[in-house]
Every structure is written in C-alpha cells, then in structure tokens.
Amino acid sequence: MLLQALSERLQCWEEVFAQQRTHARATALALGLLCGVGQRTITRALGFLGWQNQDWATNYRVFSRSPWEAKELFLPVMKEGLEKWVPAQGPIALALDDTGIPRSGKKMTTASWQRDPMSPPFHVNLRWGQRFLQASLLLPLYKVDKKSSPRALPVSFTECPVPKKPGKRASQQQKEAYREARQKNNLSQRFVGLSIQLRRQFDELGYQDRVLHLLGDGSYCNRTTFRADLPRSTLTCRTRKDLRLCFRHQGSGGRYYGEQTFTPEEIYADPNIAWQQMLIFHGGGWRRVFCKEVTRVLWRRGGAKKMLRLVVVRERNYYGKKARRYRRKRAYLLSSDLESSLKELLQEYFDRFEIEFNHRDEKDILGVGQAQVWAKKSVPRVPEFMVATYSLLLLSALAAYGPTRSQDYLPLPKWRRQARRASCLDLVNLLRQQIDHASKARAPEDKISRFMQMILQSAA
Secondary structure, three states, rough: OHHHHHHHHHHHHHOOOOOOOHHHHHHHHHHHHOOOOOOHHHHHHHHOOOOOOOHHHHHHHHOOOOOOOOHHHHHHHHHHHHHOOOOOOOOOOEEEEEEEEEOOOOOOOOOOOOOOOOOOOOOOEEEEEEEEEEEEEEEEEEEOOOOOOOOEEEEEEEEOOOOOOOOOOOOOOHHHHHHHHHHHOOOOHHHHHHHHHHHHHHHOOOOOOOOOOEEOOHHOOOHHHHOOOOEEEEEEOOOOOOOOOEEHHHHHHHHOOEEEOOHHHHHHHHHOOEEEEEEEOOEEEEEEEEEEEEEEEEEEOOOOOOOOOEEOOOOOOEEHHHHOEEEOOOOOEEEEOOOOOOOHHHHHHHOOOOHHHHHHHHHHHHHOOOOOOOOOOOHHHHHHHHHHHHHHHHHHHHHHOOOOOOOOOOOOOOOOOOOOOOHHHHHHHHHHHHHHHHHHHHOOOOOOOHHHHHHHHOOO
C-alpha cells in the first residue's frame, strides 16, 4: 500500500526535527502538499487536512522558525536507494542540473530576473523567479528485470541565488564586493560545492569505496568544474563541437601540449576512426547507438593538464506515430573518467535525462514554488521540503509495487494505456484515494466521501 509505505519513510524524518510534535506536523504537511487540490500552497494543504479552522501560524513556523536542515531530509532516500535499487558493486551515478522556479512576489530577497526557457530563440524573454541546483540519484532499474526504465531520485535541491547588483551611486568597495560575489556564487562554483558535499554525505553513509560519476549538461563543461579537485569523483558533460583539443607532446623538449589540435566535429568526420556499436537502454527499450572514442586527450584552456576522454555519438533517424520521421542530433561528451567501459559511460549519460522528468513533475504536477511564503528561511525551505517529499513518494512506490505499472494503480485513460511505469500523477491520485479510504474507515457514518470534503475545503 502506497500510503503505508510513504508513512513508514516519513517516520525516518523524526531525527531531523528537534521536537516530536514538529515532526508530526511536518509529516501531515507533506501529505497535504502532495495531495492538495489546486495551487500547492500551505493554505491549500491545511484545507486538504481539514485544519482550516485551526491556528495557521503554527504550520507556517515549521518552515520559518523550526531548526532543521534541508539536506538531512534526503538522507533516507540516499540510503535506501543505494541499498535496494543500485548494484552493490560499481560507481554511484548522479545527475546534476539547475532549474528556475517562477515566482510572483517581489518581497523574496533571493528572487531575481532570469531567462525564460519557454521564450522563442529569436526573442529572449525574462521572468521573475528563484534558481535551484538539483542532484538526482540514478537507479538503473533495467538491471533488475531488463525492461524497466531508470528512475531519478532527487537527493539535493539547493537554492543558488544571484547576488544583487549595486546601484549607480554605489561605492567602489560595493562594486568590487559584487564582482567577488558573482564569481563565488555562480552555478559552476555551486556545482563544485554541491559535488563535494554529496561526496561527504555518501562517505558518512559508508560508501567511501564507491566512486561518484557526476553527469552534467553543456553549461558545466568549463574550466571551473574540470579543474576542480573532486575527491573520488569523475565528471562527464556535453561539450561543443568546436572545442580545441590535443594530445600530449611526443618528442624531446619541455613542451607538454601537442602542436596539432583537433575538434570533436573533426573526430566525427574522420574515416580512420571506426564507429562502435552499443546496446543502450533508452525510451523503454534497448537501442543501437553508434559512437567513437578518443582517450587521453587534453583540453588546454579548460582541463589544463588533466587527461580526459572524448566520446562522439552519431545522429540517428527514427519514425514516430503516423510514420513521421525524426532525427536525434549528434552528441559530444567530454569526461574525466578514464577507467569505466564505453558502454557504461554512455548508459549513464542516457540515464541522465531522467532528471528532466524530475523537473517537470516538481513544477507542473506538484507545483514546487507556488507556496506564498516570504520569511527568509521559508523561501528556500518550502521548495526543498516538497522535493524531498516527492523523492520519498517515488521511493515508496518502488518499494510497494515495483518498477513497473501494476494493476494496483487507477485505470488509465484510453489515450494512455500503453504506459509501462507509473507517473507522478498516478502516484498522487492513488495516494489521494488511499487517504480517502483510510478516512472513511475511521468515520464510516459520514454520508459524503472524506475525499470530496477535502476537495471542497481545498478549493474554498
């Protein structure tokens, strides 16, 4: 039962909160924020729980005053996810990416103007919002039954605010302080800091011997990340097709870099390097992927003297519904991992796409960022709390029903009966139904469904 599995995992948060009553209130708010109807605000969560006639200030103080650390909410996810759904031997794959949450309130000190990702490429728009950096643990579920798609469990959701730019009348010291803050708080620096923090957390859980494979997109392929000292960790990112690479100098003299340079695009077109064929699990099945590999290359401007690995993936045509022809564009990967097999490296980067599904579920279905809070602690805490609850929900579904979509879930609509795994909306609907049944079992004399009461109260 999903409700029972989620309740058991929410009990692991008892050590996070200082008082037992705070933990009980936070557990109830987690269910209310998951299952609330309409916008996911704390007020709607109170209406879903039937607490709309109680003192609302106590529930808001869970986020604005209660002493707890958001990173500790993800420790149960990291521990159980690794023990039950990741092979005991081998590396730990983590996908990292930043995301923006639109906000409407101008009183939020950490909000800023950001580029709107939904704007067309010929006209960039701006929107007011918060910026977060997320890390997700990749679960290779296809290794369990050979047919299940991988899952990504969020294990960190850290706010990365943009420093406020001083005004025209600011002093020279204020301007210099702003430049230093920009350099220290950019996304690449926060990426390195989060990677070191995750390495420390996995060490505390007893995984000192497991190597972390960090997977990022093209924005993290720069000198800040590749020159950083990441203990027992490797970094793999997409890169540009015109990146200037070279080999180490072969010959006499003190020269380190070779004189001849090349680009990933030239490797792609080089007929002397043979294509290798791999079977990669992606999109619900095993796909043939053709790629080339060049090892022990040097990126003078970015990686300095660190030996790297270049992987080029060939573009591929495929047919969708109604015989429409589509094309997957070619990809170029740059990695500091020189020991893993090529198939393992490619599979992990294909699995990285699961973090995009996390972003969609968090913003479109769960409404992360819709809570109207303005307290200094509450502004980052509420989104982090909701993402941690969402991660526990995914983990509870795996423990209760397995990686595939079973008959325990609610029936699908006619246009979506080919689903192989349960979506976030399936989990939320099933959780609402089970809460409704549990409420009616405690009060069978009610004529109207408890779930209908919660909907009316939440929509009020």
